[in-house]
Amino acid sequence: MILIFGVINQYGVLSHFSSGIQEDLAILGEQCTVLPVNDGELAANILNKIDHSQIKFSICMNGSGLDTALALGKTYALAVDHPLLLLPHLQKYKGYELLCIAKEHTAFANLLNIPAKDFFHAVSSKDITDTVVANIDRTDEVLFPASYMDFNAAKQALIELGVFEQIKPALEQVKSINEFLMAIGVLPNGNRPPTTALDEKVYKITCEADRYIRALSRNQVLSNYQDNGVRLSVYGRNVRKYAEEYPEHDYHEEIPYTDLLKKMEKAKYVVHNSPGFLFALHERLIFPLAKGTPVLFDATEHQKQMLNELPAIYPSSQVFNEYTTKDIEASIKKLRQSHTWIKRLSSLLI
Incomplete structure (x- = not known):
């Protein structure tokens, strides 16, 4: 089980990314749940029904839900823009790895002692x-x-x-x-x-x-x-x-x-x-x-x-x-x- 913590986003772009990731994980034989971004109570209910021991890792879009995800285990934060713009939020947490869509974003994060690696934009197979x-x-x-x-x-x-x-x-x-x-x-x-x-x-x-x-x-x-x-x-x-x-x-x-x-x-x-x-x-x-x-x-x-x-x-x-x-x-x-x-x-x- 992989969890995706979404975030309210302009035009639904990040929601489209989340859906694409979910679809390609299914092709890889991995179950994925995308938590709703606009209903905290529903998201909490979904989490309560999941066997936390089955969670392989979580992906937090732009760092959304990092506090909850870190409590569940291995966590990635996917920064779809420059980490600079997320910095006050990202620096509140430890124990996650930042996925960056540009090499210079990765270098910037690493210089600030935020573990990061390249994870360029992609499209779903569909x-x-x-x-x-x-x-x-x-x-x-x-x-x-x-x-x-x-x-x-x-x-x-x-x-x-x-x-x-x-x-x-x-x-x-x-x-x-x-x-x-x-x-x-x-x-x-x-x-x-x-x-x-x-x-x-x-x-x-x-x-x-x-x-x-x-x-x-x-x-x-x-x-x-x-x-x-x-x-x-x-x-x-x-x-x-x-x-x-x-x-x-x-x-x-x-x-x-x-x-x-x-x-x-x-x-x-x-x-x-x-x-x-x-x-x-x-x-x-x-x-x-x-x-x-x-x-x-x-x-x-x-x-x-x-x-x-x-x-x-x-x-x-x-x-x-x-x-x-x-x-x-x-x-x-x-x-x-x-x-x-x-x-x-x-x-x-x-």
């Missing part, structure tokens, strides 16, 4: 399509799943913390929060050891810097496609707030993740943007590919190292060109071989 939608049956949508991030609010927060002008050069050069942490000396940078403690003030600055970097990157994506005459279909919370500055795109409010996956399956391309992930696989990269749809992503050299066996991930300039079915088929084959939850979970079941 999520991988058997039949790629033909071009003739696709929409013309260039789909961009992205919630609104307020760049000006992030900048103002850093101004109010009294550090914006001081850290502005670093903010304009880095591509991720890990690079920012290296720039300000919290993390080692090459042969240079850490020189800055991650105290409460630096932590607050870093969280706002992360928001700034992500918001800036999102603005740049919208701007670049607009400048090149490409109309994006943007789906996400409060995205209509982008319309004044980037009016050439179509904006749609958030939809459930299962509905978004259906749109991905029929889209011409899916645009990806994730400045918080370098040596990583993100769900917005592999889920479209699993549905047979190519992805547009201007990857850094570091990111290209992770993605070189997924040929249907193209730079944004590809939007003006047709793609080959060969690239899609090769990417799907690689997902089946290496990037299902079966593959990830097998390492935990040894």
Whole structure:
């Protein structure tokens, strides 16, 4: 028996992950129970009916339920974003191992003495399509799943913390929060050891810097496609707030993740943007590919190292060109071989 402690989540993304993990565990012959995230009494009743001696381990999504899980035995916390954002919660507990979806997230956690290992995003076996939608049956949508991030609010927060002008050069050069942490000396940078403690003030600055970097990157994506005459279909919370500055795109409010996956399956391309992930696989990269749809992503050299066996991930300039079915088929084959939850979970079941 494996337990999954869920957490209330945006669009139902984490719920979809939990279901996918449960499905692939069943294929491996393992029973799995996903505890409800919005009914503590029901979750407690379910736990009371389970023979605790049969629990092999628990997975706590974003650290949810760590206190209960640790009392039951072996526990993993799956951080689906940078551990920095979960740090106050994660540092309350001992005795678990953190599963990280990016190599730099793992390194960050280990430097803070949180045991961690790589556990990249994956898809369930059932999520991988058997039949790629033909071009003739696709929409013309260039789909961009992205919630609104307020760049000006992030900048103002850093101004109010009294550090914006001081850290502005670093903010304009880095591509991720890990690079920012290296720039300000919290993390080692090459042969240079850490020189800055991650105290409460630096932590607050870093969280706002992360928001700034992500918001800036999102603005740049919208701007670049607009400048090149490409109309994006943007789906996400409060995205209509982008319309004044980037009016050439179509904006749609958030939809459930299962509905978004259906749109991905029929889209011409899916645009990806994730400045918080370098040596990583993100769900917005592999889920479209699993549905047979190519992805547009201007990857850094570091990111290209992770993605070189997924040929249907193209730079944004590809939007003006047709793609080959060969690239899609090769990417799907690689997902089946290496990037299902079966593959990830097998390492935990040894």
